[in-house]
Amino acid sequence: MPRHAILLAWHTEFANRSSSKHPGNCKFPHGHTRSVEMVFRADSLDASDMVLDFKAVKQMMGDFLQQFDHSLCMNTEDPNYGTFLAAYGDRIIPFDREDPTSEVMARTIFAYAREALEKAKKTFTEYPVRDCVTLERVRVWETSSSWAEYGE
Numbered sequence: 001m002p003r004h005a006i007l008l009a010w011h012t013e014f015a016n017r018s019s020s021k022h023p024g025n026c027k028f029p030h031g032h033t034r035s036v037e038m039v040f041r042a043d044s045l046d047a048s049d050m051v052l053d054f055k056a057v058k059q060m061m062g063d064f065l066q067q068f069d070h071s072l073c074m075n076t077e078d079p080n081y082g083t084f085l086a087a088y089g090d091r092i093i094p095f096d097r098e099d100p101t102s103e104v105m106a107r108t109i110f111a112y113a114r115e116a117l118e119k120a121k122k123t124f125t126e127y128p129v130r131d132c133v134t135l136e137r138v139r140v141w142e143t144s145s146s147w148a149e150y151g152e
Contacts, residue, residue, distance in 0.1 A: 003041050005136065006051045008058075010036045010065050014093075016073040016100040017080075029072060035141040036065065038113055042133045056127035060116040065109075067093060073100035102140045102148035110138040110150045 015031040038061070042051045073093040074081050085092045098104050113135050120129040137151030 003043055004045055004051045005039055005041045006054070007037055007039050008054055010038075010061075012065070012069045014068045014071050014073065016105075017075075017078065018099040018101065019075045019078045022099070032142050034068075036109060037139040037141070038109075039136040039138075040117075040133055041136045042130065044132065046128075046130055052129050052133050053127040056120060056125070056129050059125065059127065060120050060129075061113060064112050064116070073105070075099045102142045102146075103150070106138045106140040106148045106150035109140065110135065110152070113138060114152075 011033065013031060013033055015029055016026075017029040018026040021027075038057065040051055040057070045051065067090075071091045071093050072084060072088065073095060074084060075098060076094045077097050078084075081092075081094070085094075093100070095104060095108070117129065117133065117135050121131055121133070135151075137149055139147050139149040141147040
């Protein structure tokens with residue numbers, strides 16, 4: 001059966017700090033210019049000859065992804081988590097008891113996107129989302145030559 005796909009990429013600057021269990025320099029706060037790719041699929045095109053409109057994806061994901069812009073992602077069990085949270089407030093993105101690796105970020109973004117997609121299918125908007133549209137995968141680029149991917 002033929003399948004169509006679209007990819008939406010989002011780029012931003014944000015930092016992370018792996019907990020002290022990391023043996024290398026990742027235990028220090030450090031930033032990346034990250035790219036996040038989301039691939040959506042459908043067995044057919046809609047009345048506008050699209051899998052779904054890119055604007056629908058932006059509406060589903062905009063605020064969630066925007067929170068990462070110039071933020072610091074941290075493990076809630078990091079001994080310095082409370083200090084950073086007190087100093088920087090909502091610019092600290094908590095990762096509950098796990099390090100914010102690219103693998104964990106890909107899984108986290110996938111879970112949010114899948115839930116947002118299902119909600120969008122039930123919501124009437126200017127950019128409708130059909131029931132046949134699925135989220136195939138999320139890829140998080142940490143550098144121009146390394147990425148992590150999650151899909152189900």
